[in-house]
Amino acid sequence: MAAVLDGKATAVKVKNSVASKVADYIAHGGRVPSLAVILAGENPASQVYVRNKKKDCEEVGIFSSVYVLPSDTSKKELLDLVSFLNSDPETDGILCQLPLPRREDENEVLEAILPDKDVDCFHPYSAGRLFQGNPLMLPCTPAGIIRLLDEYGIQIEGKRCCVVGRSNIVGKPAAMLLLSRSGTVTVCHSRTPDLASHTRSADILVCAVGKAGIITGDMVKPGAAVIDVGMNRGADGKLCGDCDFDSCSGVAEWITPVPGGVGPMTRAMLLENTLTAYRIHEGIV
Numbered sequence: 001m002a003a004v005l006d007g008k009a010t011a012v013k014v015k016n017s018v019a020s021k022v023a024d025y026i027a028h029g030g031r032v033p034s035l036a037v038i039l040a041g042e043n044p045a046s047q048v049y050v051r052n053k054k055k056d057c058e059e060v061g062i063f064s065s066v067y068v069l070p071s072d073t074s075k076k077e078l079l080d081l082v083s084f085l086n087s088d089p090e091t092d093g094i095l096c097q098l099p100l101p102r103r104e105d106e107n108e109v110l111e112a113i114l115p116d117k118d119v120d121c122f123h124p125y126s127a128g129r130l131f132q133g134n135p136l137m138l139p140c141t142p143a144g145i146i147r148l149l150d151e152y153g154i155q156i157e158g159k160r161c162c163v164v165g166r167s168n169i170v171g172k173p174a175a176m177l178l179l180s181r182s183g184t185v186t187v188c189h190s191r192t193p194d195l196a197s198h199t200r201s202a203d204i205l206v207c208a209v210g211k212a213g214i215i216t217g218d219m220v221k222p223g224a225a226v227i228d229v230g231m232n233r234g235a236d237g238k239l240c241g242d243c244d245f246d247s248c249s250g251v252a253e254w255i256t257p258v259p260g261g262v263g264p265m266t267r268a269m270l271l272e273n274t275l276t277a278y279r280i281h282e283g284i285v
Contacts, residue, residue, distance in 0.1 A: 001250065002248070002249040002250070002251075002252040002253055002254055004254075004256070004261075005151075005152055005261060006257075006261075007256060007257075007262055008260050010147065010148055010265060010268075011144075011267065011268035014147065014269070014271070014272060015056065015271060017272075018268075018275050019060035022061040025282075025284075026061065031282075032061065032063045033061075033092050033277075033278035034062065034063045034090055034093070034274075035057055035063070035064045035092065035094075035119065035270075036064075036067065036085045036091045036094050037050055037053060037064065037066045038078070038095070039069065040069040040078065040101055041070075041071040041101040042071060043099065049097060050097055052267060053095070053267060053270065054066060056270070060271055062271060071101040072101070075108065078096075082096070086112075086113065086114045086117065089281070092117065092277040093274040093278075094113045095120055095270070096109055096113070110123060111123055115129075116136060116277060116280050117277055118136075118137070119273040119277055120139070120270075121135070121140070122139075122168070126139075130173055130177075131176060133180055137276050137277065138177065138269065138273070140267075140270045141170050141208075141229060141262060141266045142173040142174040143177070143269040143272075144269045145206060145227050145262060146177050146178075146181065147265060148227070148261075148265055149225065149227075154204070156181040156204065157182040159204055160184050160201055160203045160204070161204040162188060162198050162199050162201070162202035163175045163186070163188070163206045164195070164205070164208065164215065165188075165206075165207065165208035165209040165210075166189045167208065170208040170229055171187065171208050174208065186198050186202070200219055200220065203221065203225065204225045204227070205220060205224050205252075206229065207227070207241070207242040207243055209242055210230055210232060210242065211232070211242055212230065212234055212240050212242065213234075213240070213242070213243070213244045214230075214242050214243075215243040215244065215248060217248050217250055218247070220251045223252070223253045224251070224253065225252065225253065226243055226248050226249075226252045226255040227256050227261075227262065228255070228257075228258050231258060231263065239259050240258055241256075241257075241261075245257065245258070
């Protein structure tokens with residue numbers, strides 16, 4: 001039976017580290033780090049995410065301001081708000097909660113955020129620096145995956161890594177981070193023939209496609225580390241991942257639960273990115 005990679009416990013360690021550093025900066029006369037969150041529309045899931053992020057900030061001493069906008073907010077109004085936050089010296093990080101009411105606005109709004117305030121790392125400049133191996137900050141979910149592997153002493157260098165999913169948010173940057181740690185990386189997607197032939201060869205398997213149960217135990221290499229990024233609702237209405245936990249945990253050596261695996265790490269890495277942005281703005285080496 002696979003050992004569980006506990007994202008909740010590891011996230012607490014990250015948060016405690018951030019809180020300690022924030023307290024130290026303030027004790028030495030520094031200002032309070034600040035994260036601005038833009039929430040447009042009334043998406044229930046987004047509202048929950050934003051509440052949780054604000055709670056996380058409060059727990060570590062980061063000031064969080066939430067700008068709640070109606071669903072009919074124009075693109076110009078969104079861009080004006082981003083421009084205001086870009087110019088605000090008290091704002092370290094800017095996060096625009098996705099999805100926006102009009103999906104066609106998303107790229108332009110995200111690209112308007114200054115790279116040194118881009119705590120989600122969605123800006124093309126951020127992606128380019130990641131590709132070159134010189135990032136300002138790391139995208140939250142992929143960074144959380146790497147931190148979780150490190151926490152449990154799972155070696156990446158020299159290992160075969162398979163990433164299932166090629167999104168700009170998780171799949172592609174996760175592949176780049178694994179590659180930067182000298183893993184040998186294969187990226188699979190909806191057009192990959194014989195998916196199981198790739199997943200069965202992976203020492204580290206990352207699944208991020210948003211399809212419940214797409215990975216089953218017979219697709220996992222014995223002794224592998226399985227990182228499940230999926231967040232779905234099963235037929236019973238309960239949260240579940242992209243991997244069938246019962247069958248995969250019978251084969252893998254390590255596995256992340258859903259919930260309680262990658263999700264808490266994503267939120268913790270957002271706090272770390274906000275602190276990094278603060279350090280950049282304050283000139284702290």
